[in-house]
Amino acid sequence: MTQTTAPPAxxxxxxxxxxxxxxRxxxxxxxxxxGTLSTDYATDRTNDGEFAELFTQVDMMLxxxxxxxxxxxxxxxINEHATSSVEAINTAHDRSDRSLATLRGL
Structure with a gap:
């Protein structure tokens, strides 16, 4: 009987x-x-609630x-296996956190 081995995954x-x-x-x-928000913000706020709810969810996820x-x-x-990415990750997180804080204040 011949024994076979499975190919590597x-x-x-x-x-x-x-x-x-x-x-993303x-x-x-x-x-x-x-894009569904009205450009006439003063009079048409039809989709504001849906947008605000989705923003809150995305904000929480990020x-x-x-x-x-x-x-x-x-x-x-990350420091051990992706050392070249550490600075980029930290910079991106800091920038994202600042942007989210600004958006929360609108």
């Missing part, structure tokens, strides 16, 4: 890719919803995501 799950794809989709959906990536465990992994 070539499909891998990239959680970072999937999470970031989801965040949420941001695109928010941008699309912003804030939670940043918290996860900035947690001690992930920070150690």
């Amino acid at each position: 070539t499909d891998t799950i990239d959680l970072y890719r999937e999470v970031h794809k989801g965040l 989709k949420a941001l695109f959906d928010l941008t699309e919803k912003a 804030t939670t995501h940043h918290g996860h990536e900035d947690s001690d465990v992930l920070k150690l992994l």
Whole structure:
């Protein structure tokens, strides 16, 4: 009897890719919803509530995501395995956090 071994798996799950794809989709959906807002803000506020609700959801997702990536465990992994990305990640999170704070104040 011949023993066979399975070929090595070539499909891998990239959680970072999937999470970031989801965040980009949420941001695109928010941008699309912003396009439904009236340019006559003084008299037509038809879609404001839906936009505000979606913004709140996306804001929470981004804030939670940043918290996860900035947690001690992930920070150690990123520092060890993606050292060239650390500065870019920190800069992007800081910029995003400032922008979200500004948008929350509108």
